[in-house]
Amino acid sequence: MLNRADFYDAELKRHNGHLRAAASVGVRDRVLDIGCGSGQSTREAARVAVESEAIGVDTSSEMLEVARRRADEAGLRNIAFELGDAQHHAFPAAGFDLCISRFGVMFFADPAAAFANVARAMRPGGRLAWMVWQGQERNAWSGAIRQALAPGTAVSASASTPFSLGDPAIATELLSTAGFVSVDFIDVREPVFYGPNVDTAFDALISLYLVTDALAQTDEAPDKAMQRLRDLLEAHMTPEGVLFDSRAWIITARRG
Numbered sequence: 001m002l003n004r005a006d007f008y009d010a011e012l013k014r015h016n017g018h019l020r021a022a023a024s025v026g027v028r029d030r031v032l033d034i035g036c037g038s039g040q041s042t043r044e045a046a047r048v049a050v051e052s053e054a055i056g057v058d059t060s061s062e063m064l065e066v067a068r069r070r071a072d073e074a075g076l077r078n079i080a081f082e083l084g085d086a087q088h089h090a091f092p093a094a095g096f097d098l099c100i101s102r103f104g105v106m107f108f109a110d111p112a113a114a115f116a117n118v119a120r121a122m123r124p125g126g127r128l129a130w131m132v133w134q135g136q137e138r139n140a141w142s143g144a145i146r147q148a149l150a151p152g153t154a155v156s157a158s159a160s161t162p163f164s165l166g167d168p169a170i171a172t173e174l175l176s177t178a179g180f181v182s183v184d185f186i187d188v189r190e191p192v193f194y195g196p197n198v199d200t201a202f203d204a205l206i207s208l209y210l211v212t213d214a215l216a217q218t219d220e221a222p223d224k225a226m227q228r229l230r231d232l233l234e235a236h237m238t239p240e241g242v243l244f245d246s247r248a249w250i251i252t253a254r255r256g
Contacts, residue, residue, distance in 0.1 A: 004063075004207070005037065005038035005063060005066045006038075007204045008037055008038070009038065009040050010193055010195075011192050011193055011194060012102060012103070012192065012193075013193060014190035014191065014192075014193070015102065015131060015188060015190050015248060016040070016041070016044070016102070018131070018186070018188045018190070018248075018250060019041065019100065019102055019129060019131050019250060020044060022129040022186060022250045022252055023045070023098060023100045023127075023129040024129075025044075025045045025048040025049050025098060025100075026048070026049065026097070026098075027048065027049060027050050027051045027052070028049070028051045028052050028097070029045075029048075029049045029052055029097040029098045030049070030052045030053055030054075030055075030095065030096050030097050030098070031045040031046070031049055031052070031053070031054040031055065031096065031097070031098045031099075031100060032054075032055050032057065032091070032095075032096040032098070032099045032100070032118075032121060032122075033045060033054060033055065033056040033057065033099075033100050033101065033102075033104075034057055034086045034099065034100070034101040034104045034105055034118070034130075035057070035058055035059075035086070035101055035102070035103065035104015035105060035107070036056030036057060036058045036063075036064075036067060036081065036104065037058055037060070037063045037067070037102075037104070038063050038066040038067050038070065039056050039063075039064075039066070039067025039068075039070055039071060039079075039081060040070075040102075041056075041100060041101075041102045042054045042055075042056035042067065042071075042079060042081070043070065043071055043074055043076060043079065045098075045100060046071070046076045046078050046079040047076070049078065050078065052078065052097075053078040053079060053080065054078065054079050054080075055079075055080050055081070055082060055096075056079070056080070056081045056082070057081070057082050057083075057084050057086055057089060058081070058083070058084075058104070059083070059084070059085050061083055064081045064082075064083055067081045068081055085108075086105075086108070086114055086117060086118060087108045087109065087110060087113055087114035087117060088113070088114075088117060089117065091117065091118075091120065091121035092121065093120055093121065094120075094121070094122065094123040094124070094126075095121055095123070096121050096122055096123065096126060097122075097123060097126050097127070098126060098127050098128070098129070099118055099121070099122060099126070099127070099128040099129075099130070100128070100129050100130065101128075101129075101130040101131065101132075102131050103131055103132065103133065103162070103248075104130075105130050105132060105165065106132050106133065106161060106162050106163070106164045106165050107161055107162070107164075111164070111165075111174050112174055112177060112178070115174050115175055115177075115178035115180075116177075116178045116179070118178070119178040119179040119180060119255055122255040123255065124255055124256070125254060125255060126254065126255040127252065127253070127254055127255075128180065128251070128252065128253050128254075128255075129250060129251070129252050130250070130251045131188070131248055131249070131250050131251075132165040132166065132171070132248065132249050132251060133162050133163050133165075133166055133246070133247070133248055133249075134163070134166045134187075134247040134248060134249055135163055135166035135167065135247075136160065136162075136163045136166070138166075138246075138247035139163070139244075139245070139246050139247060140244045140245040140246070141192050141194075141244035141245070141246055142162070142163075144232060144244065145205065145229065145232065145244075148225070148228040148229050148231075148232045149225045149228065149229055150225065151228075165249070165251070166249070168185050168249070171183070171185075171249075171251055175251070175253050179255060179256050180253040180254065180255055180256060181253065181254050181255075181256040182252075182253055182254045183251065183252070183253040184251070184252045184253070185249045185250070185251055185252075186249065186250040186252070187247070187249065188247070188248040188249065188250055189245075189246070189247050189248075190246065190248070191243035191244060191245055191246060192243070192244050192246045193240075193241055193242070193243055194233070194236075194241070194242040194243070194244065195241055195242050196241045196242075197237070197241070197242070198230065198233045198234055198237055198242060200242075201233045201241075201242040202229065202230055202233055205229065205233075206226070206229075
């Protein structure tokens with residue numbers, strides 16, 4: 001079974017190229033990566049920003065251990081990882097040229113405070129390129145899995161959080177208030193990958209919050225829900241593995 005770090009990187013492999021293109025890291029850019037996880041996007045930035053550095057921040061010490069190990073294995077010296085919540089982390093004022101995030105900025109308890117804190121960390125004219133999910137209704141991986149596990153139940157607050165920036169009007173208002181200008185949205189439609197076969201996808205999914213959250217919404221025997229999940233994965237098996245449709249935004253903006 002894929003470990004969690006490998007699972008997330010594999011799940012989002014098709015999205016990475018879109019984020020790299022939008023971020024357009026420069027050789028002298030000092031890059032901040034929010035919600036860096038196991039550090040794949042941070043490493044990609046560091047490989048380009050050879051005359052500067054890339055800093056990854058995440059709330060998971062477990063993921064950061066993986067990130068540091070993989071950066072060492074890659075021989076990267078212009079990279080560092082910090083444990084912290086970007087909502088109130090003590091970033092150096094005007095210390096970054098570019099802020100990137102691959103699905104890491106939707107989970108703040110107070111997004112207005114978080115975006116203001118990030119803005120303080122950006123130099124005037126600094127750029128951001130963040131990838132976020134569009135609305136839940138455009139992301140079959142969430143709705144279909146939840147309904148398979150707990151048919152007819154309402155979406156819980158925790159299940160809705162990954163889609164908190166799916167409405168461009170909400171995201172634009174938050175960023176504008178924080179001091180960002182030229183806010184723009186790029187539509188990305190790529191499938192998410194859950195494994196090369198049904199067994200691998202099933203083993204990976206049952207350990208994730210999405211499944212745990214959905215099962216908590218029903219009193220039904222778990223065996224029936226697990227069988228429906230397996231049937232759903234079978235239906236989404238393709239020659240390239242288990243794939244679910246997804247829709248994301250890449251949000252770009254500049255610090256005013």
